[in-house]
Amino acid sequence: MARLRLVFSGSGGQGVITAAIVFAEAAVIHENLTAVQSQSYGPEARGGATRSDVIISDKDIHFPKVTQPNVLVCLTQEAYNKFYPIIRPGGLLLTDTRFVETARKVDARQRELPMYQTVMDQVGKPIVFNICMLGAVIGLTGVIKPASVVKVLETRIPGAFLEMNQKALELGVGLAESLN
Amino acid sequence: MEEPTTRFVQGNEACVEAALYAGLEFFAGYPITPSTEVAEHLAIRLPQAGGRFIQMEDEIASICAIVGASLTGHKVMTATSGPGFSLMQEGLGYAVMAEIPCVIVNVQRGGPSTGNPTHVSQGDVFQARWGTHGDHAIVAMTASNHQDLFDVTVEAFNIAETFRTPVILLFDEVIGHMREKLVIPPAGKIPLVERLRTSVKGGVDYHPYLPREDGRLPMSDFGGEHRYNVTGLFHDMWGFPSNNPQVVHGLLRHLVDKIQNNANRMARYKEYYLKDARTILVSYGSSARSALHVVKNRRARGERLGLLELQTLWPFPEHIVREKCETAQNVVVVEMNMGQVLQLVKQAVDDPDKVFLANRVDGGLITPTDIRNILRLIQGKGV
Numbered sequence: 001m002a003r004l005r006l007v008f009s010g011s012g013g014q015g016v017i018t019a020a021i022v023f024a025e026a027a028v029i030h031e032n033l034t035a036v037q038s039q040s041y042g043p044e045a046r047g048g049a050t051r052s053d054v055i056i057s058d059k060d061i062h063f064p065k066v067t068q069p070n071v072l073v074c075l076t077q078e079a080y081n082k083f084y085p086i087i088r089p090g091g092l093l094l095t096d097t098r099f100v101e102t103a104r105k106v107d108a109r110q111r112e113l114p115m116y117q118t119v120m121d122q123v124g125k126p127i128v129f130n131i132c133m134l135g136a137v138i139g140l141t142g143v144i145k146p147a148s149v150v151k152v153l154e155t156r157i158p159g160a161f162l163e164m165n166q167k168a169l170e171l172g173v174g175l176a177e178s179l180n
Numbered sequence: 181m182e183e184p185t186t187r188f189v190q191g192n193e194a195c196v197e198a199a200l201y202a203g204l205e206f207f208a209g210y211p212i213t214p215s216t217e218v219a220e221h222l223a224i225r226l227p228q229a230g231g232r233f234i235q236m237e238d239e240i241a242s243i244c245a246i247v248g249a250s251l252t253g254h255k256v257m258t259a260t261s262g263p264g265f266s267l268m269q270e271g272l273g274y275a276v277m278a279e280i281p282c283v284i285v286n287v288q289r290g291g292p293s294t295g296n297p298t299h300v301s302q303g304d305v306f307q308a309r310w311g312t313h314g315d316h317a318i319v320a321m322t323a324s325n326h327q328d329l330f331d332v333t334v335e336a337f338n339i340a341e342t343f344r345t346p347v348i349l350l351f352d353e354v355i356g357h358m359r360e361k362l363v364i365p366p367a368g369k370i371p372l373v374e375r376l377r378t379s380v381k382g383g384v385d386y387h388p389y390l391p392r393e394d395g396r397l398p399m400s401d402f403g404g405e406h407r408y409n410v411t412g413l414f415h416d417m418w419g420f421p422s423n424n425p426q427v428v429h430g431l432l433r434h435l436v437d438k439i440q441n442n443a444n445r446m447a448r449y450k451e452y453y454l455k456d457a458r459t460i461l462v463s464y465g466s467s468a469r470s471a472l473h474v475v476k477n478r479r480a481r482g483e484r485l486g487l488l489e490l491q492t493l494w495p496f497p498e499h500i501v502r503e504k505c506e507t508a509q510n511v512v513v514v515e516m517n518m519g520q521v522l523q524l525v526k527q528a529v530d531d532p533d534k535v536f537l538a539n540r541v542d543g544g545l546i547t548p549t550d551i552r553n554i555l556r557l558i559q560g561k562g563v
Binding site for chain 2: 021024025028029034035036037038039041061062063064065067
């Protein structure tokens, strides 16, 4: 497989870092891939534009940071404004229609999905917005299976919330498929 | 034998797992970024494993607590970062002088002072060596990935017990915080060194500082069967203070020799493509990841580039560095400080003028591009 470099960005509390960890863990533990996850710490990670980097490959990964992502996810306008210039030409830019108004000036596949709205309509709880986003990323890239993410969620999330997360993941995958 | 366990964890958590694997029984610390997760995870995991975790009022108390706990017969550790490591220097010197096994983790951040708490640095290499006063030897080790970090942490406990010495684990923010795969080996896979206890029976005179023929000093759990003295002053075989020149001379030589004479045994390193390398990168910790990235990419294009990754920083493995770099035209030290290991490499090689520095000190992890730019300059290709 080609090395996939992803940047998940948004604001503190949206769960972008958790989503990145779940994604990378699923790749390593359940798909036998190599993955490295890192994130910004400190004042910039609290409010403002928070960011987590994930690299996935079937080979060793040495330099652990992402300078030019193939996949850039922006869940707020501020994150979009800050990070859209770093996307790798020909990459994938995923934004949420409710939070981000795109300027359409990048050389990338731009995908704007109503992830937040879909979660609010069908689940009614904003906390699984990040997992819906993860479903969309998986649907658009096909890099890992949704079932692998579910296996990780089972170890990290109290049983009572599992179904809600699974639903959100499926909604995300479905939104992505509607574009394909 | 049980199966290995595969986890996806931060470097700080890998350190915790390794410490538990090595038999850690007592941790005292004061949480500080970027080492906090070591304390956070041990606060949960150590009591589950039957050990004790204490959050102390500061780093001075933390190191004193682990030194005391070690004397009573337990494997101990503390974890901190630059400012806390500064406060620990007095206690560290006491552990050196009184020969008390302990492991001190320093997850490096930018300094001096409170510096750049959430960003990476490798500026404490010489603080680990000479941060505490007086003539002494010290052991400091590091790693660039979680599997090596696990092994090096277990080794730190083994060296601490074998040589009755503090061992410093000099990690950095990038390694501490990033997540990657860790395979925890089954119990028994990595040999562990347990405390060497005296065979002297209770009620019979026990000399805490009387070496056996092999130079090792059997310990007696403090507060247990034997009464003896422990001090930071120069001391005789009873542990009582002495300024007798012979005693002072003998003890200082012993403290230095027991580490320096075993430098080869403690030297851990990895080498990549060194045999025919014209340019050798020397690096350690997270910088070594960037260096390896460059080396592998350039090798694929046929460029004769190699990497010597150091895992033992103190005692500095100068013979190994000299030998490995002998035939290289250029040596480039890749590190995130103003040239600390650079000085050591310059001293180690025959021609110091062939040694260059590729560094970064702005809080960002040194990138492959940073290194490539230095290589261009050295190779006369301009910027």
